């Protein structure tokens with residue numbers, strides 16, 4: 357680490373510095389911190405922790421999608437969101453065999469299947485040996501619902517269909 | 532397209548893969564797991580995790596990044612294990 361005796365605000369670097377191992381260390385620190393907060397939240401707030409984390413996710417979703425062009429085409433909105441989120445939450449729309457549209461209506465419910473390939477939440481849970489489908493996963497539900505609501509004005513709900521070590525399948529139910 | 536191979540020589544026919552797979556990719560036939568619906572595989576790798584005999588192999592899939600692997604801790608553990 358270099359040390360300067362006098363630092364003026366205008367001299368602060370505008371870009372990140374350091375090498376990749378610094379970031380790796382910081383990333384692991386953040387994952388541990390995140391997991392510890394969630395564990396403590398579960399101990400104190402129990403069932404309420406899901407609601408708190410869901411709300412946090414929803415805020416993140418609204419915030420991220422605020423600058424997206426508005427559309428009422430959910431499929432288009434999700435594809436754009438997936439492009440932008442790429443590195444954090446890499447997801448794709450999923451069409452099971454025999455379906456001709458991503459938007460599926462079954463038993464009076466309209467939904468879209470999403471497969472999440474890379475996911476910050478899954479990384480953290482596996483880093484800390486925590487099970488999937490817990491409160492931290494609620495952040496992703498909130499995130500998606502918030503982002504879709506922001507872009508399309510439509511309310512929704514995200515349900516987990518299946519979690520795996522490499523991919524999770526979720527169902528975005530549209531209202 | 533994803534290619535899934537079950538090694539019939541090591542499969543013990545426990546049926547865990549067929550039970551756990553959300554896409555009904557496997558069926559137990561003649562006491563061994565058989566791939567019947569590979570097109571719907573969404574590459575979750577739950578079947579890999581649950582198979583007690585490591586009989587399953589997937590080819591040409593997207594492997595999610597393993598950022599959670601703490602290389603520093605691993606290299607430290609390697610000194611003891």
Ligand code: SF4
Pocket residue numbers: 520535551552553554555556571572573574575576577578579
């Ligand atoms: S990876 Fe997942 S979807 Fe594919 S066969 Fe295995 S359990 Fe089924």
Ligand code: SF4
Pocket residue numbers: 537541542543544545546547548549563564581582583584585586587
């Ligand atoms: S889980 Fe493994 S051992 Fe069991 S039936 Fe499936 S492939 Fe065979």
